[in-house]
Amino acid sequence: MKTSRSKAVSAKANPLFLGFMLLSFFFGAGNLIFPPMLGMNSGTQFTPAVIGFIATAIALPLLSLIVVAKSTDGLLGIGRRVHPAFAYIFAILVYLSIGVMYGIPRAANVGYEMGFQQFVNLPDSMSLVLYVIVFFSTCYLSSVRSGRLIDFIGKFLTPILLIFIALLCGLAFIHLTPGTQAPTEQFANNPLSAGIIEGYFTLDALAGLAFGSVLSATIIQIMQPSVSAVSDEGQIADSKLLYEDTSHEDEAVSQAVMNQELVKVMIQSSLVAGFFLGLVYLGLAWVGLSMYQEQGYDNGAVLLSSAARLLMGDLGNFVLGMIVLLACLTTCIGLINACSSFAESLFPTISYKVYVMIFTVTGAVISNLGLAPVLAIAVPIMMFLYPISIALVLLSLLHSVLAHRPLTYVFGVGTTTLFALNATLSDLMSVTFPWQSLINALPLTDVGLGWVVPTIVMALVGFFAKRVDTPIA
DSSP: OHHHHHHHHHSSOOHHHHHHHHHHHHOOHHHHHHHHHHHHHHGGGHHHHHHHHHIIIIIHHHHHHHHHHHSTTHHHHHHTTTOHHHHHHHHHHHHHHHTTTTHHHHHHHHHHHHTGGGTOOSOHHHHHHHHHHHHHHHHHHHHSSTTHHIIIIIIIIHHHHHHHHHHHHHHHHHHOOOOOOOOOHHHHSOHHHHHHHHHHTTOHHHHHHHHHHHHHHHHHHHHHHHHHHHHHHHHHHHHHHOSSOOHHHHHHHHHHHHHHHHHHHHHHHHHHHHHHHHHHHHHHHHHHHHTOOTTOOSSHHHHHHHHHHHHHTHHHHHHHHHHHHHHHHHHHHHHHHHHHHHHHHHOTTSOHHHHHHHHHHHHHHHHTTOSHHHHHHHHHHHHHHHHHHHHHHHHHTTHHHHTTOTHHHHHHHHHHHHHHHHHHHHHHHTOOOTTHHHHHTSTTGGGTOTTHHHHHHHHHHHHHHOOOSSOOO
């Protein structure tokens, strides 16, 4: 009976399309621009630099997805392992920073400047209004019912996106020769750690915490009809053998099967997304390596634009524009869905559809204001959240060992929070605190990871400090 249940539950949850959906959520404009510059700047240290980048730009976000899937209450459940107040503050800041405060308007503006303007020749004021209407209308229609995400993104938009990227990278492999230039100073001494830091600044670990809930909800929505049918069949079969009502037992079994299958499909989907993300990053980095010029490029967008024109002429602008536009569109759809789902979980008196409308309209309005004021507020918040996210995710991966050792989370994540708060306040206030010389003496401070060793030490202190009989969730 258990085997038949498992097959029924997972029959419609296709990890391939779910993985495509995840890939498109993660792959925004920033992810398109970072790898080419890494490839060009790493030069002869290309391989270790790319390996380092993949470790933090792919592995950490996918681990975040798995951690969220295993949590009983998503991101909030993970945060409660530190403290209930921490859970709500941290989760709200994560969703705001990757949503309407930064992620959505940033992606929409990049899609306009690098994508839409390549196809439409209208006055700026008119073209921006038209773009915002079309772009955010598409976001709303595809987000208003999360069940459409699989069909619209996993089966349609992502394959198109991958085809355009494959076309650009394929032509580069055929017609370009990788350079043998010396690496820049950043990559010369320790290219692996430099690549790790580059991937660290993609901020996709934050997105993984948010998208984990979206993927989990989507899988559950797909599996739910099958689970219900299995439960009914189980009750009928059991009623023939027993003279008492066993529906509650059967419901518990079905829920256990769903949880097991949920984690299984989440892992499979994450591996699919990670595999294709790795191919995309490797291809784009190789384009950067092959497009080396001594004077360099202002940014990865200029580099890719130059490569597209060199390889495809005027058609190159169209292909690159489609890549950017689709990447930004799918990312915004995922962010609106994630933020709306989270808001509904906090304040269920307002429906999911209303939240989708709120975040869509807010994103459209802020997109017209320009990124400068948004970046001034959002970037410091994200840089504050990212180390905390890494510490929380890595500790949560060991939750089966740490469940009886709650102070491990409190001391470990608390230490990271103090370091992140110190760095954020120092940057915002442009001051050097008296204790900064002590922090500078810590290992890995020179590469922006001074919080790592103290976090490990304090987590170990928390682990040995106290054991509780009742495990935390």
